[in-house]
Amino acid sequence: MAAPSAHPGFRKPEATPDFAALELEQIERWRRHDTFARQVRDGGSGEFVFYDGPPFATGTPHYGHLLAGTLKDIVPRYWAMRGYRVERRFGWDCHGLPVEMEIEKDLGLKSPSEVIAYGVGRYNEACRSIVLRYTSLWRQTVERMGRWVDFDRDYKTMDPPFMESVWWVFRRLWDQGLLYRGHKVMPYSWRLGTPLSNFEAGMDYRKVQDPSVTAAFLVTSDVPWGAGADDPRVFLLAWTTTPWTLPSNMGLCVGPDIAYAVARARSGGPAYIAAASLVGGLLGDHEVLATLSGTELVGLRYRPLFDCFASAAADGAFRVVADGYVVEDQTGIVHTAPAFGEDDHRVALHWGLPMRDPVDAEGRFTGDVASIVGGQVVGLFVKDADKLLVRDLKDRGLLFRQATIDHDYPFCWRSGTPLIYKAMPTWFVRVESVAPGSGARPLRERMAELNAQTCWVPDYVGQKRFGNWIREARDWAISRNRFWGTPLPVWQCVGCGHMECIGSIAELRARAGLEVHDLHKHFVDPIEWPCTQCGAATLQRTPEVLDCWFESGSMPYAQNHYPFKNKELVERNLPAAFIAEGLDQTRGWFYTLLVLSTALFDRPAFQNVIVNGLILAEDGAKMSKRLKNYPDPNAILDSYGADALRALLVTSPAVRAEPMRFSESGVREVVRAVLLPLWNAYSFFATYAVADGWTPPAQPLPLARRQLLDRWVLSALQSVVADVNAEMAQYRLYNVIPRVLGFVDDLTNWYIRRSRRRFWKTDDDADKQAAYETLYEVLTTFSRLLAPILPFFAELLFQRLEARDAADSVHLQRFPQADPAHIDAALEAQMALVRTVARLGRNLRETARINVRQPLRRLTIALQDGAADPWHALMADAVACDMVAEELNVKAVDVSPAGPDQFVQWSARLNFKTAAKRLGAKTKDVAAALAALSTAEVRTAQDAMGRDAAWTVHGESLGRDDVEFRAAPRPGLLTAVEGRVAVALDADLDDELRREGLARELLSRIQSARKEAGFDVQDRIAVRLDTTSAALAAAATAHDGWLRDESLAVRLDCAIVADVLGAIDVAGHEVSMQLQRVVV
Incomplete structure (x- = not known):
């Protein structure tokens, strides 16, 4: 009689899976059947709106991109399987410093002046030519990671429609009075020749060593404190770590309520003025000539350290002023250079101090300082001039103290050069300030209110890190003195200063009377038109371009060319349901999105956001291409596959916005602990299903007709489904992923291991059918549960187990919803208790070095409250006790009515x-x-x-x-206690137990020999044993029937011989083994 045919979807699995190769097959399948497009097209009527932050394509994807990309893939996949339409458009950041730095390296340009000499038009076209240099590699890597995203409809920030929408955003802010051009001290990149925003300045702080200089400023006002002294001079002592700013000193600032002392060292010399509390540390043994408040020092005049701006005295320079920001530190007097310090600039405006700036756009001293240090500092980078300036002060007796200081200092996030702070004209969005006379409240207050409506994961990032940043947010500097970017759409009259803001191409065309097809700087800068205010001059465009963060913050509107097209679509889809990026974006993209959405629409930009942490090298250092301190992502994908990498990344601390140390061994461990057990579960099922010709029945067995283990695993699965849906609704992937992957252990190390014998049975009884149906239901449900996380393995399970046709896909199915009827909380609690007892028993065996194949007489269990314990009935159940007995290979399990103190x-x-x-x-x-x-x-x-x-x-x-x-x-017992549970193991062995243990060892070797011989699981065999050991022969004879049943042997012969050829060791006994397939 022919064996029943197997289900068409089942096939005998490969002996050793190549996960990377299997994934490539799935990618090809998805391409061939356009599966991603079908998922989007066939989604439900509801929209799940996802914004994808645009990366720069001037570099290759790194692990940070892959982590964020995996988060961006898991969530949209989940909601798509929940029946929503989820569009996923990729986008590219095309403008800004990353692109410009790349092209300057290619062209050998080292400064803005060299760019201008090269030609802005040529330069910008060169930038355009490399913007998409690595897009094909990005596409390849993103696809290889299993991420589904639409590259064919990608948006680019350099495309005219996108740029026009950015102009519209700017114009809206202009009309609301939220834009202004101010002259402020800003973080300045002298390498790039442009100011940066405050949040950009905070992106790259480094430990540096700088000079710590205390300079002596000679008081020129008529004061009494030096009268009659051998040295009548009086000096004000001020401290700085930026000696290069001393030539620009315009004032000295004291704290109005600080007590200051005029003091002289007892050894003689001039008098010095410093905070009274600090004089002792400065002068040592000294006498105090006078004590004054900071307010009393105001107006005191002094001689500048350098004479290059001596004429500024006529404008009110070189006098003492007061402000509350000064504290009692160093000398308690602050050197004030209004052109190079934020507080300096503010204090100077308040007190009417002039400003002098002898530093050019490239951070070099100009000819304004030619009169000092013999002209040696002219043309020098300012920080390189520190030593010359300090030496000059020392030579002239004006250096009171010199040392060095280690501190954190901001560097340019793109060029890697130290920033300086420099006053310059910059365009700002009002975030902290309000337009004069507007009566409005600061935008940041409304931003804080809207931020409270957003679900942040982890929560502390939004409430503390981001929330605190918003509450203290400054006006946002949005202009850059660069070339490749969206030009500011502002034209100003060169005569009267009248300004006009342009909000569209049509408006520019109307003003200029000519066609405009490209909005880049070299196309729009030549456009001029007559001023309607003065009628005597023309309007020319202000030269700056917009910060690229302004563009990425505009992407919700600009990607759809809003409001010129898709107006209803964009407004309907605000805010986004979900975004995800790294922790650094709390001061980047997350921030700019919220600024603009608040200003334009009075709405949050996003409802839910997952923030990931930084990925570091294995030793905790920052990943570095130069140092090559991390494995190539593509090599990892080729070796282990994307699912393994995805699983490692999303189970790491990085999904909680904490740093993660990446290692190849971590990926390898995921393969061992997650993918191989999953494969083994599938392989186990498919192997026996093929052997038995099993097919899923039209009507599955009801739960009531299945045994406890089946009901438990189905209940556990449904509980996981319920938990996953609940946690996904809150975007807590750090709870979701461990819960899903934790079920793999439930399935493989408990259910399948406890159920193996049911599949081995030759009888086609109801229990065997129940086992097949249960495992099939678990695997098919789990494939859907797993699909957003491990899309490749989930697809493999689906294709191998239930695909209806070649084009079908697990990703086109609905995500599982929990069935309350299948959840049995009491049963799950009982099984958890059984597994705890089993684990404690195994630990005791390991501690005592008793092999699990060696049967023991008894295990005794005691619960915290004895017979009154609520768990007592669960554990005393006969089925539970039988499971523990089988699991621990003990003859009897007793549940004691007494508590654990007996042990x-x-x-x-x-x-x-x-x-x-x-x-x-x-x-x-x-x-x-x-x-x-x-x-x-x-x-x-x-x-x-x-x-x-x-x-x-x-x-x-x-x-x-x-x-x-x-x-x-207690002495003489093997015991273990955990929580409410205690177990005691009787480890005494008699001859009968030893014989059975030896028989089990023998069976293990027979089964290994079956596998090595390549026998199928259903093959019948004959076994011949030759041994020198009477004990082993006695064990084989005593357990002959059991050995034959377990090994599918129709015959087992064992002989005692004097010598054994080709012997193997079985628990210290020599035996040779011959196996032969038998046709029954």
């Missing part, structure tokens, strides 16, 4: 760290009293402390933190 002795020990200081001299006596307590007394103390009650020992009251409780097994 252990409890002791108490004083925690000296918390108690010794309070107890003082009584510490030793209390410790001795604790050590002398009986088990019953210790348990009484535990109960009391569990109720937060104090406990008195030797007359002293002790709290919970003062005492450490310890449990030790």
Whole structure:
């Protein structure tokens, strides 16, 4: 009679899976059947809106991109399987410093002046030519990672429609009075010749060593403190770490309420003025000539250290002023250079100090300082001039003290050069300030309110890191003195200063009277038109371009050319349901999105956001292409596949916005602990299904007709489904992924291992059918559950187990929804208890070095409250006890009515760290009293402390933190305690147990030999054993029937011989083994 045919979807699995190769097959399948497009097209009527932050394509994808990309893939896949339409358009950041730095390296340009000499038009076209240099590699890597995203409809920030929408955004801000051009001290990149925003300045702080200089400023006002002294001079002492700013000094600032001393060292010399509390550290042994408040020092005049701007005295320079930001540190007097310090600039405006700036756009000293240091600093980069300036001060007796200081200093995030702070004209969006006379409140206040409506994962990032940043947000500097970017759409009259803002190509065309097809700088800069205000001059475009963060913050509108097209679509889809990026974007894209959405629409930009942490090299250092301290992502994908990498990334601390140390061994461990067990589960099912010709029935067996283990695994699966849906609704992937992958252990290390015998049975009975149906239902449901996380393996399961046709896909199915009827919480609790007992028993075996194949006589279980314990009935159930007995290979399992104290002795020990200081001299006596307590007394103390009650020992009251409780097994028992559960294992062996243990060892070797011989699981065999060991022969004879049943042997012959050829060792006994297939 022919065997029944197998289900068409089942096939005998490969012996050794090549996950990377199998994934490539799935990619080809998705391409061939256009699966991604079908998922989007066939989505439900509801929209799930996802914004994808645009990367620069001037570099290759790194692990940070792959992590963020995986998060951006998991969530949209999930909601697509929930029945939503989820568009996923990729986008490219095309403008800005990353592109410009790349092209300058290619062209050998080193400064803005060299760019201008090269030609802005040529330069910009060169930028355009490399913008998409690595797009094909990006597309290849993103696809290889299993991420589904639409590259064919990608948006590019350099495309005219996108740029026109950015102009519209700018114009809206202009019309609302939220834009202004101010002259402020800004973080300045002298290498790039442009100011940066405050959040950009915070992106790259490094430890540096700078000079620490205290300079002496000679007082020129008529003061009495030097009269009659050998040295009548009086100096003000001021400290700085930027000696290069001293030539631009215009004032000295004191704290109005700080007490200052005029003091002279007792050894003689001039008098010095510094904060009274600091004079001793500055002068040593000294006498105080006078004490004054900072307010009393205001107006005091002094001689500048350098004479290059001596004429500024006529404009009010070189006098003492006061401000509350000054504190009692160093000297308590702050050198003020209004052109190079934010507080300096503010104080100068308040007190009317002039400003002098002898530093050019490339950070070099100009000819304005030719009169100092013999002209040696002219043309020098300012920081390189520090040593010359300090030496000059020393030579002239004006250097009071010199040292070095280690501190954090901001560097340009693109060029890697140290920033300087420099006053310059810059365009700002009002975030902190409000337009004069507007009556409006600061935008940041409304931003904070809208931010509270957003679900941040992790929560602390939004409420603290991002929330605090918003509350203290400054006006946003949006202009850059660069070339390749969206030009500011502002034209200004060269005569009267009248300005006009252009919000569209049509408006520019109307103003200029000519066609405009490209909005880049070299196309729009030549456009001029007559001024309608003065009628005497023309309007020319202001030269700056927009910060590329302004463009990426505009992407919700600009990607759809809003408002010129898709107006209803864009407004309907605000805010996005979901975005995800790295922690650094709290001061980048997350921030600019919120600024613009608040200003334009009074809405949050996004409802839910997942923030990932930084990925570091294995040693904790920053990943570096130069140092090559991390494995190539493509090599990892080729070796292990994308699912393994995805699983590692999304189970790491990085999904909680914490740093992750990446290692190849971590990927390898995911293959071992997750993918191979999953494969083995599938392989186990498919192997037996093919062998038995099993097919899924039209009507599955009802739950009531399945055994406890089946009902448990189905309940556990449904609980996972319920938990996953609940957590996904809150975007807590750090709870979702471990829950899903944790079920792999439930399935493989418990359900399948406990059910193997049911599949081996030759009888085609109802229990075997139930096992097949249960495992099939688990695997097919789990493939859907797994699909957003491990899309390749999920697809493989689906294709191998249930695909209806070649074009079908797990990603076109609906995500599982929990069936409450299948959830049995009591059963899950019972099985958890059984597994805890089994684990404790296995640990005891390992501790005692007793192999699990060696049967033992008895395991005794005791619960915390004995027979009254709520878990007692669950554990005393006969089926539960049988499972424990089988799992631990013991002959009997007893559930004791008594508590765990029958197995252990409890002791108490004083925690000296918390108690010794309070107890003082009584510490030793209390410790001795604790050590002398009986088990019953210790348990009484535990109960009391569990109720937060104090406990008195030797007359002293002790709290919970003062005492450490310890449990030790009673002599002669193998015991273990965990929570409410205690177990004791009887480890005594008799001859009968030893024979059975030896038989089990023998069976293990027979089964290994079957596998090595390549026999199928259903093959019948004959076994011939030759051994020198009477004990092994006795074991084989005593358990002959069992050995034959377990190994599918129709015959097992064992002979005692004097010598064994080709012997193998079985638990210390020599035996040779011959296996032969038998046709039945």
